[in-house]
Amino acid sequence: MADDYYKTLGVSKDATDQDIKKAYRKMALKYHPDKHKGDKDAENKFKEVNEAYEVLSDKQKRQQYDQFGSAGFGGGGGAGFQGGFNANGFDFSQFSGAGGFADIFETFFGGGGAPRQKSNGPQQGRDIEFRMELSFEDAAFGTEKELSISKPVSCDHCHATGAEPGSKSITCKTCNGTGEVRTVRQTILGQMATAAPCGECHGEGRIHEKKCSVCHGATRIKRDERVKVKIPAGVDNDSTIRLSGKGEAGAFGGPNGDLYVHIRVAASKKFVRNGYDVHTEEHIHLLQAVLGDDIEVETLQEKLTLKIPAGTQSGRVFRLKERGIEKLRGSGKGDHFVKIIVDIPSKISRKERDLYIELAGEAKLSTKGKKGFLKGLL
Numbered sequence: 001m002a003d004d005y006y007k008t009l010g011v012s013k014d015a016t017d018q019d020i021k022k023a024y025r026k027m028a029l030k031y032h033p034d035k036h037k038g039d040k041d042a043e044n045k046f047k048e049v050n051e052a053y054e055v056l057s058d059k060q061k062r063q064q065y066d067q068f069g070s071a072g073f074g075g076g077g078g079a080g081f082q083g084g085f086n087a088n089g090f091d092f093s094q095f096s097g098a099g100g101f102a103d104i105f106e107t108f109f110g111g112g113g114a115p116r117q118k119s120n121g122p123q124q125g126r127d128i129e130f131r132m133e134l135s136f137e138d139a140a141f142g143t144e145k146e147l148s149i150s151k152p153v154s155c156d157h158c159h160a161t162g163a164e165p166g167s168k169s170i171t172c173k174t175c176n177g178t179g180e181v182r183t184v185r186q187t188i189l190g191q192m193a194t195a196a197p198c199g200e201c202h203g204e205g206r207i208h209e210k211k212c213s214v215c216h217g218a219t220r221i222k223r224d225e226r227v228k229v230k231i232p233a234g235v236d237n238d239s240t241i242r243l244s245g246k247g248e249a250g251a252f253g254g255p256n257g258d259l260y261v262h263i264r265v266a267a268s269k270k271f272v273r274n275g276y277d278v279h280t281e282e283h284i285h286l287l288q289a290v291l292g293d294d295i296e297v298e299t300l301q302e303k304l305t306l307k308i309p310a311g312t313q314s315g316r317v318f319r320l321k322e323r324g325i326e327k328l329r330g331s332g333k334g335d336h337f338v339k340i341i342v343d344i345p346s347k348i349s350r351k352e353r354d355l356y357i358e359l360a361g362e363a364k365l366s367t368k369g370k371k372g373f374l375k376g377l378l
């Protein structure tokens with residue numbers, strides 16, 4: 001028996017998984033028993049190749065082999081392989097560790113043969129994606145919305161069994177109650193037998209004498225379903241809420257899919273959001289900026305009084321701590337930032353004009369080196 005798996009496959013010790021897979025395909029084809037009927041040497045060689053592949057294609061086993069050699073695999077010599085051959089060729093079901101092996105042959109003959117009929121067993125329901133637009137306030141404070149979604153749901157009439165209530169169950173004639181259908185197909189390597197869940201009974205081995213009159217045996221029907229979605233306070237634009245099991249219903253006992261709600265938050269006329277912070281602008285009169293004043297500021301939660309100190313410059317930003325949006329995880333809120341814009345009066349009365357001129361004189365407005373009418377007036 002093979003004492004060096006790498007040599008058997010003709011690869012080096014640092015071969016990648018891909019190298020090993022490729023080398024294995026080549027060797028398996030070369031020594032396949034259907035090409036060497038009655039040739040004991042070829043049969044042994046084929047066994048060695050498979051044994052080597054079984055170990056080297058498995059990360060854990062390969063590591064173990066590199067460390068301890070084939071002794072680590074309980075007797076070596078085609079261990080998981082007894083009875084692998086039969087008169088008709090090759091029966092994968094008797095092949096321990098068939099997973100990797102069968103997979104390779106599936107890719108070999110990809111598409112040509114019968115598809116794997118997994119779809120006949122329990123089927124998981126598909127996920128559903130839903131887009132939802134929220135107002136600025138709903139996103140900030142959280143809310144609950146009810147969606148109406150048209151989707152496959154479990155059939156109530158038969159309680160998702162697919163059988164008309166009261167009808168008897170009988171042994172499936174297609175698979176004779178085994179729940180499995182075996183197909184033998186011709187390949188270039190000879191006949192190959194594969195087993196798949198029975199399409200008639202979905203692997204149950206029994207069928208219902210009468211199918212459900214509502215879902216016709218499909219176990220689910222399409223219907224509008226109302227789904228409540230809790231929107232947590234602080235949810236932001238482009239976030240997604242996952243509702244486990246609220247997608248399409250599974251069929252034949254399979255689990256439900258999930259519902260993904262993608263959130264779009266509408267802009268607000270008043271507030272600009274940045275993460276959990278809120279930004280607004282407040283316009284004040286030149287005189288309020290010069291003399292100082294108390295102004296009213298609308299925050300998300302309530303109206304507050306903001307003290308504008310005398311001499312406030314246009315563009316100054318005031319921070320209202322924890323007056324922003326509630327944070328999704330953890331406690332606290334973001335802040336509210338108020339940017340002050342000082343408005344210069346664009347239309348003034350004659351009297352105001354005189355007062356401004358007087359003010360200019362009082363302020364000893366520097367007009368040095370400047371030309372202009374103000375110079376003449378002061």
Ligand SMILES: [Zn+2]
Pocket residue numbers: 172173174175176177178179180198199200201202203204205206
């Ligand atoms: Zn069946």
Ligand SMILES: [Zn+2]
Pocket residue numbers: 155156157158159160161162163212213214215216217218219220
């Ligand atoms: Zn039904």
